[in-house]
Each structure stands twice: as structure tokens, then as C-alpha cells.
Amino acid sequence: MSRSSIYDAVVVGSGPNGLAAAVELARNGKRVAVLEGKSTIGGGARSAEITLPGFVHDLGSAIHPLGYASPFFRSLPLEEHGLEWVHPDAPLAHPLDGGEAAVLERSIEATAAGLGNDAAAYRRLMEPISADADRIAGFFVGKPGLLRHPLALASSGVRSLGDAEGLANSVFEDEKAKGLFAGNAAHSFLPLDRSPSAMFGLLLGTLGHAFGWPFPRGGSQSLADALASYLESMGGEIYTDSPVGAVEEVPKTRAVLFDVTPRQLLDIAGEHFTEDFNNALKRYRYGPGVFKVDFALDGPIPWEAEGGKRAGTVHLGGTLEEIAAGESAVGRGEHPERPFILLAQQSLFDRTRAPEGKHTVWAYCHVPNGSSFDMTERIEAQIERFAPGFGDRILDKRAAGTAELERWNPNLVGGDINGGYMDLRQLFTRPMPRPNPYSTPARGLYICSSSTPPGGGVHGMSGYFAARVALRYLA
Numbered sequence: 058m059s060r061s062s063i064y065d066a067v068v069v070g071s072g073p074n075g076l077a078a079a080v081e082l083a084r085n086g087k088r089v090a091v092l093e094g095k096s097t098i099g100g101g102a103r104s105a106e107i108t109l110p111g112f113v114h115d116l117g118s119a120i121h122p123l124g125y126a127s128p129f130f131r132s133l134p135l136e137e138h139g140l141e142w143v144h145p146d147a148p149l150a151h152p153l154d155g156g157e158a159a160v161l162e163r164s165i166e167a168t169a170a171g172l173g174n175d176a177a178a179y180r181r182l183m184e185p186i187s188a189d190a191d192r193i194a195g196f197f198v199g200k201p202g203l204l205r206h207p208l209a210l211a212s213s214g215v216r217s218l219g220d221a222e223g224l225a226n227s228v229f230e231d232e233k234a235k236g237l238f239a240g241n242a243a244h245s246f247l248p249l250d251r252s253p254s255a256m257f258g259l260l261l262g263t264l265g266h267a268f269g270w271p272f273p274r275g276g277s278q279s280l281a282d283a284l285a286s287y288l289e290s291m292g293g294e295i296y297t298d299s300p301v302g303a304v305e306e307v308p309k310t311r312a313v314l315f316d317v318t319p320r321q322l323l324d325i326a327g328e329h330f331t332e333d334f335n336n337a338l339k340r341y342r343y344g345p346g347v348f349k350v351d352f353a354l355d356g357p358i359p360w361e362a363e364g365g366k367r368a369g370t371v372h373l374g375g376t377l378e379e380i381a382a383g384e385s386a387v388g389r390g391e392h393p394e395r396p397f398i399l400l401a402q403q404s405l406f407d408r409t410r411a412p413e414g415k416h417t418v419w420a421y422c423h424v425p426n427g428s429s430f431d432m433t434e435r436i437e438a439q440i441e442r443f444a445p446g447f448g449d450r451i452l453d454k455r456a457a458g459t460a461e462l463e464r465w466n467p468n469l470v471g472g473d474i475n476g477g478y479m480d481l482r483q484l485f486t487r488p489m490p491r492p493n494p495y496s497t498p499a500r501g502l503y504i505c506s507s508s509t510p511p512g513g514g515v516h517g518m519s520g521y522f523a524a525r526v527a528l529r530y531l532a
């Protein structure tokens with residue numbers, strides 16, 4: 058890049074939201090550059106061989122119901138730029154002690170059929186919401202500042218804003234259905250007796266039925282690479298190894314969009330903002346962190362439950378009670394002995410991830426923000442509990458705690474993967490209550506990361522919305 062170039066817009070950070078913002082600006086005829094601090098693009102959507110040669114691991118995001126359902130990504134020709142979605146046989150399995158598993162199947166009917174006494178209750182809960190699935194995905198396309206949450210629109214609206222424990226206990230009788238719901242709700246990082254944890258349980262189940270829980274062939278990096286390739290085909294420029302420490306370091310441009318979280322924004326651009334705005338950035342709350350382990354295996358995970366072998370994602374934590382206790386412990390700043398594990402086994406359905414007959418496993422659990430506790434043994438013990446013999450198949454592994462994750466991507470403050478806590482208050486009004494969450498008090502400076510609505514996850518919608526706001530300024 059000739060640093061004297063004049064751009065319409067510069068995006069700082071090449072995560073899915075940064076790339077989405079750049080794409081939206083470029084497809085509206087703007088001259089755009091992306092500055093990425095690290096040596097590779099993609100932010101939370103990157104993949105690499107971090108264990109043995111030939112084993113491709115997702116370093117951040119693995120499973121992409123939000124990415125697949127994202128109206129913005131769907132509007133782009135990403136398949137022409139190398140993106141291919143892989144749908145596992147079943148989106149999710151949730152094993153229980155004793156060798157059985159609840160399975161989230163693509164159809165509500167088939168899922169309900171596996172839930173015994175709770176079959177009818179499951180259908181009653183999910184059918185009306187899933188009939189609204191397009192509208193639910195469509196919440197992404199509302200006007201910035203007027204975002205309404207999907208499930209607030211859906212027929213079970215009010216209940217969805219409550220807590221997962223209360224909802225599951227009032228609707229279901231047995232551990233299978235309760236556990237399945239609890240595992241989805243635990244994606245919220247909230248204790249399961251806190252609102253709106255129920256919404257996450259409903260949203261992820263609904264997305265599974267309506268869209269599936271697919272992942273990109275070759276790794277989540279393929280999604281970032283497809284966005285980058287499309288951007289470059291429109292003349293957009295991307296520069297890696299270009300960390301931005303201050304606004305003044307950005308090449309000449311009319312607008313800057315920051316794919317960073319409030320703490321970083323304060324450092325980079327705080328002197329251009331009002332005191333009130335800076336104080337609100339300082340008050341922004343981060344959520345629990347994660348502890349992650351990637352495994353290279355010499356065979357598939359030997360799940361006791363058949364359902365485990367058909368699913369791309371497996372939730373490990375057994376009953377609602379156990380998952381709720383674990384997530385509450387994390388909320389209190391503790392490290393549960395039996396943590397809730399989110400596990401993905403992409404290589405079962407995507408042979409590009411590992412050498413013939415070998416497999417990759419991606420697994421993480423929640424830990425207190427900034428934790429330095431090594432959860433590797435507890436994660437392995439939870440997998441072994443539902444898949445005896447797992448440990449014997451490990452060829453290599455690589456663990457990452459909160460500090461390592463933050464070194465890898467500075468947006469993961471204290472290991473928080475959602476760009477900030479997603480409780481009722483901060484989910485809808487992030488980074489702070491403001492009519493337009495993407496703008497700042499400084500003309501031409503915007504925030505486009507997951508610290509803006511609709512929040513964490515690989516969907517690109519924060520980037521898209523921020524770009525739409527910037528385009529009005531650039532018009």
C-alpha cells in the first residue's frame with residue numbers, strides 16, 4: 058500500500074465483521090483497505106496446522122449456524138470464492154451417562170421422536186418458533202438502532218427472554234430434553250438461572266432445525282478467505298502485520314471502521330471522543346473466558362452413544378443440573394470440576410481436515426475471565442466419561458488458555474469470545490445505550506465488531522450494519 062493513498066474507508070481488523078464491513082463498502086463502490094494486526098486474516102475465523110502436519114484445526118470458531126443463516130453472507134457470491142458448507146448428519150448430540158444421547162436432528166419430528174416422554178412438549182415448544190425461522194434470521198436485517206431480537210418477535214417471545222433452567226423445568230419432564238436445551242442455552246455464557254439464557258437455547262435449536270449447524274469445508278479460515286477473495290475482486294486491499302495503535306497511524310481516509318472491542322477502541326481513538334463516551338467504553342463489561350484444547354487423534358472419538366458418531370457438535374455435561382451448576386460456578390469465578398464442554402468433530406464429515414483415518418477434535422469450556430487455570434485434564438476427563446478409550450487415541454494436543462487466546466487475537470479480552478458479556482442489558486445495547494450503536498462521537502469513526510448488535514458469532518452482521526451507517530456519511 059502506498060501509505061499516501063486516499064481511501065474512502067479503512068477497516069481496522071480482518072475478523073468476519075471487519076471483512077463484512079469492507080465488502081459492503083466495496084460493493085457500494087467505495088475504495089477500501091483492511092489493516093490486520095496479525096500475520097493472517099480472519100480474526101476468530103482462522104484455521105491452521107497447530108498439532109501435527111496434515112491436521113487442520115479451527116483456532117477460533119468451528120460451527121456456523123449463524124454464518125450459514127446470515128442474510129448478509131447469503132447475499133454474497135462466496136461459493137464462487139471457494140466457500141463450501143458441510144452439513145453433518147445431525148447438528149448436535151448431547152450424551153448422558155449410561156450410553157444414551159439426545160440428538161438435535163434437522164427435523165423437529167425426528168428430534169422429538171428421540172426424546173421419549175418429552176416428544177410432544179418438544180414439538181409444542183419448537184414448532185411455532187421454527188415456523189418463524191426466516192423472520193428469526195431476518196432480525197439481522199432490521200435498521201441499526203431499531204434491532205429487535207428474533208425471539209422477541211417469535212410466538213414464544215416473552216418466555217424466551219427468561220432463564221433456561223426455569224423454561225426447561227416447566228416444559229420438560231426428563232433429563233434428555235432438559236439436557237439438550239441446557240447445552241444450547243449454555244452458549245450464552247450466562248448462568249442458566251439468568252435471563253436471557255432461554256433465548257440462546259431456543260435460538261440455537263431453531264437454527265439447527267431451519268438451517269442446520271454446518272461448517273466450511275477446509276476450516277473456518279475458508280469463510281474468511283472467501284470474504285477476502287471477493288473483497289479483492291472488487292478492488293479492496295488487505296494488509297496483514299499492520300497493527301493500528303492510534304487513529305493517526307491509519308492511511309488517509311474519510312472513514313475508519315474499527316473491528317475491535319471497547320477497551321481497544323479507547324486506547325486507539327479515545328482522545329477523539331467525548332468524556333461521556335469514554336466513560337461508557339470503560340464501563341463496558343466482558344464475559345467469562347474460554348479454555349480450549351485441539352486434539353489430533355488416530356481414529357474417531359469412540360462415543361458410547363450412537364448419536365455422538367453422527368453429529369458435528371457434541372455437548373458434554375450430562376444433565377441440566379450439572380450444566381447449570383458448572384456455568385454458575387464459572388459465574389462465581391470458579392473452575393468447575395466437571396465443566397460443560399462444547400466439542401466439534403469436523404473431520405468425521407470433512408476429509409480435508411486430517412490424514413486418512415485420522416481425526417481432529419476442537420473442544421472448549423468456559424472459565425472465569427482472565428483465568429490462568431489449566432483445564433486440559435478436566436476437558437479430557439469429560440470426553441472420556443462419554444467415550445471410554447478417547448485418551449488412547451490422542452496423538453497430539455494443543456491447549457490455549459485465556460492469555461494465549463488474547464495474544465492470538467486482542468479482541469478476546471480475558472478470553473471472552475463474544476466481544477463482551479451478552480446479558481439482557483448488554484445484548485441489545487452494545488457497546489452502550491445509544492440510538493446508533495455503530496457510530497462514535499467522532500465524525501467518520503465507527504465500531505463494527507461483535508461488541509455491537511447483534512453480538513458474538515460469525516455472521517458479519519455487525520460489520521454490515523456499521524458499513525451501512527458509514528455509507529450514509531460517505532454519500
Ligand SMILES: Cc1cc2nc3c(=O)[nH]c(=O)nc-3n(C[C@H](O)[C@H](O)[C@H](O)COP(=O)(O)OP(=O)(O)OC[C@H]3O[C@@H](n4cnc5c(N)ncnc54)[C@H](O)[C@@H]3O)c2cc1C
Pocket residue numbers: 069070071072073074075076092093094095098099100101102116117118119120121122123124299300301302316317321325347349421462465466467468469474475476505506507508512513514515516519
Ligand atoms: C475459541 C473460539 C470459539 C468460537 N466458536 C464459535 C463458533 O463455533 N461459531 C461462531 O459463530 N462463533 C464462534 N466464536 C466467536 C467468533 O469467532 C467471534 O464472535 C467473531 O470472530 C467476531 O468477529 P469480529 O470480526 O467482531 O472480531 P474478530 O473475529 O475477533 O476479529 C478481530 C480482528 O481484528 C484484529 N485486530 C484487533 N485489534 C487490532 C488493531 N489494533 N490493529 C489491527 N488489527 C486488529 C484482530 O487481530 C482480529 O483479526 C468463537 C471464538 C473463539 C475464540
